[in-house]
Amino acid sequence: DGGITQSPKYLFRKEGQNVTLSCEQNLNHDAMYWYRQDPGQGLRLIYYSQIVNDFQKGDIAEGYSVSREKKESFPLTVTSAQKNPTAFYLCASSIGVEQFFGPGTRLTVL
Amino acid sequence: QKEVEQNSGPLSVPEGAIASLNCTYSDRGSQSFFWYRQYSGKSPELIMSIYSNGDKEDGRFTAQLNKASQYVSLLIRDSQPSDSATYLCAFWGGYQKVTFGTGTKLQVIP
Numbered sequence: 001d002g003g004i005t006q007s008p009k010y011l012f013r014k015e016g017q018n019v020t021l022s023c024e025q026n027l028n029h030d031a032m033y034w035y036r037q038d039p040g041q042g043l044r045l046i047y048y049s050q051i052v053n054d055f056q057k058g059d060i061a062e063g064y065s066v067s068r069e070k071k072e073s074f075p076l077t078v079t080s081a082q083k084n085p086t087a088f089y090l091c092a093s094s095i096g097v098e099q100f101f102g103p104g105t106r107l108t109v110l
Numbered sequence: 111q112k113e114v115e116q117n118s119g120p121l122s123v124p125e126g127a128i129a130s131l132n133c134t135y136s137d138r139g140s141q142s143f144f145w146y147r148q149y150s151g152k153s154p155e156l157i158m159s160i161y162s163n164g165d166k167e168d169g170r171f172t173a174q175l176n177k178a179s180q181y182v183s184l185l186i187r188d189s190q191p192s193d194s195a196t197y198l199c200a201f202w203g204g205y206q207k208v209t210f211g212t213g214t215k216l217q218v219i220p
Contacts, residue, residue, distance in 0.1 A: 041212060043154070045207065048207075098159055101155070104152070
């Protein structure tokens with residue numbers, strides 16, 4: 001089955017730790033995205049990538065980093081510089097303008 | 111001014127009724143519009159895309175777009191309890207960026 005997978009489903013981080021969220025797609029989509037969703041707020045774009053080895057900052061990139069070494073994979077690292085990382089993180093991919101989402105990772109800071 | 115405005119709800123409709131969800135946007139350059147459905151605790155699912163003025167129907171769903179009024183709506187006919195979810199309006203204005211509203215919560219009462 002084609003789709004987007006994210007892991008882990010739930011992630012707990014201690015203060016000062018970096019954590020990496022995985023996103024993989026087998027849809028052969030060129031573009032991939034990371035969003036953050038907080039209660040009562042819309043999805044906010046963290047980073048996006050249109051092709052391998054290239055990515056751009058979104059609206060809230062501070063405290064996050066990404067890589068795009070393979071077309072299928074777009075991992076997100078939440079660094080210790082991100083002061084309020086507790087949120088629902090969503091990965092998406094697109095071919096054209098329609099974006100399709102993975103199941104999400106819920107990150108909680110302990 | 112927010113880029114995408116949606117009434118947060120909840121919008122309550124009885125089972126079998128028509129649910130009408132509305133969205134306004136501020137970017138006159140917006141070219142493509144989307145409706146996503148998001149169940150509690152889950153990721154958004156694309157249910158409708160509309161690109162030109164007028165109506166687009168898909169099963170029980172009808173999307174309506176009026177670019178002159180900067181208005182897009184979603185009608186759900188014969189509403190079912192399984193339609194209870196938050197509905198996100200979104201638009202693509204270029205540069206690979208999709209802007210999302212905060213969503214309207216729909217409750218279908220059996």
